[in-house]
Amino acid sequence: MKPSIFDVAKRSGLSVVTVSRVLNGSGNVREKNRLKVQQAMKELGYRPNSAAQSLAKGKTGVVGLLLSTLQDSVFDAIVKSVHDELAGHGYFLALSVSPSCREPGSSFLMEKDRVDGMIILSPTWEDELIPELERKGIPYSIIDNQNPAYDLSAVQVGHYSGGYAAGKHLVELGHESIGHLSGPGNYKSTIDRQNGFLKALAENGLEPVFIEEGTYSMDTGYDAAKRWLAEGRLPEALFCGDDYIAVGVLNALQEAGRSIPGDLSLVGYDDQNLATLLHPKLTTVAQPVQQIARCAVDGLLAQMEGREAPPPIVLKPELVVRESTAPPHSYLKENTP
Incomplete structure (x- = not known):
């Protein structure tokens, strides 16, 4: 450093x-x-x-970072990488954690005498937040924006390509009965992941057996999988909108005495820390954490220093294949006497 x-x-x-x-x-x-x-x-x-x-020159030497939660290992990794990048340029990082900018204290850092700039991580309230920053003259950079109107001010991750990679992987394994359990549709990243997944299936003449929407939580995966088992409509393969949903599905199947990937090939998204702690280890799509942090800091510093901001780029997530996916019925074949 x-x-x-x-x-x-x-x-x-x-x-x-x-x-x-x-x-x-x-x-x-x-x-x-x-x-x-x-x-x-x-x-x-x-x-x-x-x-x-x-x-x-009377500046604070502090950059603020606003996020909704710290109960997420990807967010934690981004915050750590942003901190390290800023420290290399001589800045302190200050955090504000709030699920909504409307809550008291959520905009505590959003004053020019407190910060020289702000980084906003995965907000759902840009329409209220960004005009306030602009009115106060505070430079900002957004990570994982939800409103396409702010694409040029944001660090873009190619969630479409991430969803495509997940769908293509399942198709190439030979699965035809493939479902998708997504997060909330008000997230731009949710829609991008779903559309990429649909594209991969369509290229091979397939349609998902179902698409269901839930929250980014283990409960969503657990409750959905229990219902599918009870109704006898478990697919061969499933793409989950994030790793927490996938963990819920895994728990429900193991509780019912079913196996992954024997009864269901399972793909998550984000590559949370828990993905490698599961049995089986989870196939998932990893976000490029260090690149995300570096681009956010570089763009913000350019604004703060009056330089031309680097052109926006779309960072590519990466499919990480582990133990939770396999060709259909391969587990049964390998374990049949």
Whole structure:
């Protein structure tokens, strides 16, 4: 990780304010302190950046990140990667966790005297949030936006290609009876994943045996699978809108004495930490966490520094094949005497 202004302050034994004065050529610094800062910079291989200079210009040196929950390992990984990227540029990261921008305190960070910019992670309230940021003149970057109107201001993940990869994998295994259990339809990513999945099936002359919508939760998968078992309409294969739904399905089948992938090939989405802890390990679609964080930070810093923002790109998720998918009836064939 690149050394930051805070590392220089620690190495020199001086305050961040003093270091920033040296970096900006202020005359109000004792010569011995200037030499200490210069020596610390040399030892660390530190090169000044705009974040260090901003402290001398009355900036906060803080970037806010607004998200709805921390009960998600993908969100956690994105937050950690954003933190590391910002630290390399000399910024602190401040979090605000709230399921809705309408809740008291949810916009605490959204003031120019508190942050230099904001990163918004997977909101469902852009129509209220973005105009407020623009009115206050706060630069922002969105990760996983839901409203297509903000595509140009957002870090885009190709959820369509992720859904396509999941559907294609199941088709190539030889499955024909394939279902889809999605998350809420008000999420743009939900619709993109579903449309990609449908495209993969259509290319092979197939249609899903059903598409059902639920919440991104284990309960959705568990309740749906119990109902399918009771009604005798379990498909050969299932694409779930996220890993938590898939875990619910897995639990229901194992509780009923059914096997995965013997009775059902199962694909999730997100590659949560739990995906490798399951038995069998879950085939899923992984999001490019580090690329997401890097693009969000790069775009935000460009705005904060008055530079031209990098052109928007669509980041590609990756299918990770594990133990929960197999050709139809392969488990029975392998275990028949």
